[in-house]
């Protein structure tokens with residue numbers, strides 16, 4: 026069968042959660058989506074609370090993935106341990122709550138979701154995301170696999186996609202909050218996009234008020250980042266996966282703006 030997977034970019038703040046709640050169900054219906062993965066690491070701006078995680082699941086996410094802001098709202102720890110539908114990067118070096126990979130039943134198939142985080146310009150203390158991916162995917166137990174690679178460097182994301190080409194059916198990047206226009210299917214059948222983008226305020230610097238970002242770059246005193254206001258967007262990509270051929274057969278952007 027053809028499994029239609031929707032991957033949604035980092036949900037930022039109240040605005041991001043609001044547009045997700047109002048529009049995701051309809052978007053899934055329009056695109057005939059079977060399975061939805063939402064990156065939720067910025068629901069609180071930095072981090073996500075259990076209440077916000079529940080909100081995104083209610084909005085239509087089947088699985089929430091996270092990233093470098095996982096521990097900014099530390100109350101998520103217990104929720105990560107208790108709830109199978111939320112993942113944090115798998116390559117944290119041991120001793121942290123939660124899990125980085127899950128296998129979910131979808132339309133009679135077992136779909137693995139793997140959340141990884143990059144080291145280049147992000148967190149050099151992590152275990153190698155490449156070795157972690159190899160290790161976790163080695164045991165199988167799933168029919169299809171998709172990966173959210175939360176990373177800063179476009180090179181690291183591209184290298185991961187090529188490393189996993191033919192081993193998983195889709196790799197998408199998150200974290201930069203800027204959507205890239207390079208949806209493609211690699212030679213062994215893995216669908217790939219360097220970055221999904223974000224779900225949140227359009228007129229912003231990565232979701233926050235431009236003046237907050239400007240203040241930083243102009244050398245002002247540190248101040249709390251505030252979420253930008255105004256119309257929001259959902260940045261997302263659709264991956265259509267052929268479960269018999271174990272290949273992605275379509276990868277395209279399906280962004281929505283209000």
Ligand SMILES: [Fe+2]
Pocket residue numbers: 066092093094175199200201
């Ligand atoms: Fe991030």
Ligand SMILES: [Fe+2]
Pocket residue numbers: 035066067092200201202
């Ligand atoms: Fe983010």
